[in-house]
Amino acid sequence: MTALIALEGVSKSFGSVRATDQFSMELEDGEALGVIGPNGAGKSTMFNIITGAVRPNAGRVLFAGRDITRAPAHERCRMGIGRSYQIPHPFANMTVFENLLVGAAFGGNRSEAACYEDCHEILGRTGLLEKANALAGALTLLERKRLEMARALATRPRVLLLDEIAGGLTEHECVALVETIKTIHRTGVSIVWIEHVVHALLSVVSRLIVINFGQKLAEGDPHQVMASAEVQEVYMGISAE
């Protein structure tokens, strides 16, 4: 079976910073994959390379076996790659509902009216229904993060790339978020989740990749990876969670 997403020897430099260095990975269709690593390790850059927001200097990006290294971001979204930004990019002067409509109509390639039911349902599922008519610019940071996920869901993705959406949540909110992500995963959407809140991550993913200095430091069963000596070293303090 071909992988849903494959990165093959991908590198990206910003000036003298090697954000991604000879990086390879695969995601099976239907899998839930976790990604951890220190700040500045190149995790978000890896997402940007998958979604097309950043072009790699070397290497190939494949989606369902097809080479998309040169495909523009909007096409990749329409193929089924949905992402949430670590730093939310809401359409600040549009309502929350309209924010979802953009993803649903263009990412999902549908007429506007055909999106209403879906968007209404996703708003309910992500706890944003009460904020449907609020301008996105007026949301709190936590609500903005939920909007990032809701908007990506509206594009009917085959894979959802989530970038640090659990930070700053209360324990209760975190449990609710984990449930939401599990539900999304159960409906057949593959997940790649970058997260510092390791216990939340481990309750969803079945495989873990550790990135350090743009390279893959470790990969495999989440609990074994977390217990490995290298990861303990990089993750002093955080592993205590």
Add this chain to the structure above:
Amino acid sequence: MSEGAATYRVARGTRASRYGALVAIAGLAVLISLPFWGGRADMRTIVEIAYYLALAQLWNLLAGYAGLVSVGQQAFLGLGGYALFVFAMNAGVHPIAAIPLAGIAAALFAVPTAFIVFRLRGAYFAIGTWVVAEVYMLSFAQVSALGGGSGMSLPAAVVKGIAAGRMWRETAIYWTGIAIAVGAIALVYLLLRSRHGLALTAIRDSEEASSSLGVDNFRTKIWVYIVAAFGTGMVGALVFLTKLRISPEAGFNVVDWTANVIFIVVIGGIGTIEGPIVGVIVFFVLRELLADFGSWYLIVLGGIAVLMMLRAPQGVWGLIAERFDIRFFPVQRRLVFDPASFRFVADDREEDKRDR
């Protein structure tokens, strides 16, 4: 949470928009009847206001929505003006019918122009559009068939062909002016209410996010650029039908057709339909007030624009909308919940408050 599929509907209108529409229709009726009771000077001023309003709406579509800060729209205005003369003089087309044709001609020129300027980003795009407009001006000055650098006048026979009698000629031009202004507003309004409007407002707010949600930013912008050129070309044809004379200097004038228009949009409020309408009123009032002060007029205008950008970048309309919480053009989509399904009520005023 939901009690079946019918617990919500999607609404567009606001209370202000419903009253606003009534006032607008009444105002339009008054304007259309003006030739039968108003003065000729009034008609001429209103045509001028109308074409500036149309230009402002189109520039707002470009800069306020698609993020295309063009300083070279005079290229398409001049092209439209020249196209009118060519169609009317050389092809014998009725001058009023030549106006939409002039728009099409400008749109055709916009395609190769876009290939050049769309390679540039941000400030370079702005400068690039200006340079291209200057190239158009210099090129037209070289064409002796079009009167070269000194331009040409519309022959009396062509002018007489508009309609029988001076009164009807002026009325025809006046109504065309009103139609173009209303058309420009309607174009932007319908565009924003459509599916394309979602893409445009998304691009306005965040280009990075819109592309990651499936919006083809580049394609959307190219289309906006071509549509704006079409409208600007039509306005150009109208402008020089009222002036009866065109020259490269007048047709491709950056102060008249771009600087003034940017002033109107910035003062009124960029990124809204109401903004350019408010801006055009402010512009003409200031012009009246400062008419006796010669070149001070431009200095004051520039000063106000700079002050506005620093102090209130949302413009006069932005300040009003914030203060009183109103919108006359309902381009927003709101989820309205069935009164039966708790918490949400279908009262207009409540809705209007909530979506702020």
